[in-house]
Amino acid sequence: MASALVMTAVLGGCGITGGSGEVTLKLVAADYGDTEANSSRHYWDDVVDAYEAKHPDVRVDVTVYSWNDVDRKVRELVDAGEAPDLAQIGAYSDYAAKDLLYRADDLLSIPVQADFVPQLAAAGQVKGVQYGMPFAASTRVLFYNKTLFAQAGLTPPKSWDDLAAAAEALKAEGVKYPYALPLGPEEAQAETMQWLLSGGGGYTDVSGTYTIDSAQNVDTFTWLKDELVGKDLTGPVAPGKLNRAAAFAAFAAGDVGMLNGHPSLMAMAEKKGVKYGMVPTPGADGASPNTLGVADWMAAFKQNGHQEQIGDFLDFVYADDQVLDFSRRYDLLPVTTSASEAMSTAEEDKKLKPFLDQLLLSELYPVGETSWATVSAEIKKRIGEAVATGGDPRTVLEELQATAVRADSAA
The missing domain is CATH 3.40.190.10 (Periplasmic binding protein-like II)
Incomplete structure (x- = not known):
């Protein structure tokens, strides 16, 4: 991976401070690209621009780090009392054990949560409760x-x-x-x-x-x-x-x-x-x-109290068009059943079918x-x-x- 790619500027929105009723969500994400040209920063640019166009009262600030750094950066933020609202990382369960995370069913609409590939949804659970939301799989x-x-x-x-x-x-x-x-x-x-x-x-x-x-x-x-x-x-x-x-x-x-x-x-x-x-x-x-x-995880931290806005943003992120866009950009497997079904029959995705066929038979880390x-x-x-x-x-x-x-x- 390239060295840390940090996006500090506000993505879209109406300015640094915004109106009195405006909420800013902070998201830390991992970089799936191997060059500046295909950095995940560009994917999040597109997602946030589309979301903010429909939600003028919410801004989403995204910081992208390499996989070498992202888990450590999130831990440092949490330890400093500055947890992001959302973190797209490799492990979530230790945060869940400390009661720092929202439950998935406190955030997502029922259709969105029910659409996760069952094996991945199960891997996102701690003691039977889902805290980790799968974001990418392979x-x-x-x-x-x-x-x-x-x-x-x-x-x-x-x-x-x-x-x-x-x-x-x-x-x-x-x-x-x-x-x-x-x-x-x-x-x-x-x-x-x-x-x-x-x-x-x-x-x-x-x-x-x-x-x-x-x-x-x-x-x-x-x-x-x-x-x-x-x-x-x-x-x-x-x-x-x-x-x-x-x-x-x-x-x-x-x-x-x-x-x-x-x-x-x-x-x-x-x-x-x-x-x-x-x-x-x-x-x-x-x-x-x-x-x-392997699955990478989206985790939502309670610290800033933006439950409603986080849930609404995640419902947008897990829509089929977003999931398929991300999967196709980085040749990864969709984490939702509906997107997986779409990919399994699409001619453009035929090279991924062997990997898709293995997913339900695979073993995941004990996350x-x-x-x-x-x-x-x-x-x-x-x-x-x-x-x-x-x-x-x-x-x-x-x-x-x-x-x-x-x-x-x-x-």
């Missing part, structure tokens, strides 16, 4: 460079052994990143969970109890360390230093043989003329039975656990150590498990 598949695979005489991998063998062949052909393993702080929790699922594990068990140091997870990261990283098959940047955005950019530059990717990688690759294929994530003994589903924000932050910080030279996967996973247990107890 699933993951394995992308591979068709040209590099053809040059090495390869077919797409179905298992870990296939993947390792393909990486060896790609390395022999001089490919810079045979397999790109982004365990850097931007989105390490995603790459980690994708690998844990492919090894039959995950962050939690069926009851929601953290199992980060399970035998399956230790085996998975031991395999990664020994069979990919230790054999120099993951490129010149240490996995713990490689961010997802950099890995995607390298794939679009033709320097990556394989990596786990979400839908927005398609447009990046096509823009640079990279021919790519997509297959289900390889698992320990064949195609992984589970795939990662409803109020400890998840703490656990996710620690995974981003530490997981790269598990595969580093001299690192010990078991020790790192045990320490992460201890962090999760402490955070869970505190919550």
Whole structure:
């Protein structure tokens, strides 16, 4: 991602102070673009202009930060007693546990709340109450460079052994990143969970109890360390230093043989003329039975007391035309059933259909656990150590498990 893109000027409206009855909503949003030209700032410009044209008594001030910064910025604002009215972030449940958020049913009209994809709506709940409103969704598949695979005489991998063998062949052909393993702080929790699922594990068990140091997870990261990283098959940047955005950019530059990717990688690759294929994530003994589903969340803070205006604005944001516009701009999956149905039958969206089909079968982060924000932050910080030279996967996973247990107890 580019450095923080901050929009401090008022978007539309009637001036800085406005009339005595005017309400200003403050929204902090994450940037889904990778350049100034496609920054999410432009999406919010369009949304706010359209909304304010119909609501002259409400102004919406939007600040956009990169994904590297947005969660931290929101936490700093909340800790300083300056919570925004709305925040579009990666985790919400710790705020809900502190009674800082409005319930979704206190804000949204019944048709809008009922339209969320059921799996995403359920993931937005804390103890059966929805506080997190899904804003964007994606699933993951394995992308591979068709040209590099053809040059090495390869077919797409179905298992870990296939993947390792393909990486060896790609390395022999001089490919810079045979397999790109982004365990850097931007989105390490995603790459980690994708690998844990492919090894039959995950962050939690069926009851929601953290199992980060399970035998399956230790085996998975031991395999990664020994069979990919230790054999120099993951490129010149240490996995713990490689961010997802950099890995995607390298794939679009033709320097990556394989990596786990979400839908927005398609447009990046096509823009640079990279021919790519997509297959289900390889698992320990064949195609992984589970795939990662990811949702980003809209949360509404109570502090400023703008419940009515927040709800009205969100009803506008979650209209089909807005949801489809955002999804199509950034090659992400709609979070509402009606927009998903529209996308699944639209010719212009046919490349996204494989991702849409996986969404209802995917597993999401344990975002409803109020400890998840703490656990996710620690995974981003530490997981790269598990595969580093001299690192010990078991020790790192045990320490992460201890962090999760402490955070869970505190919550």
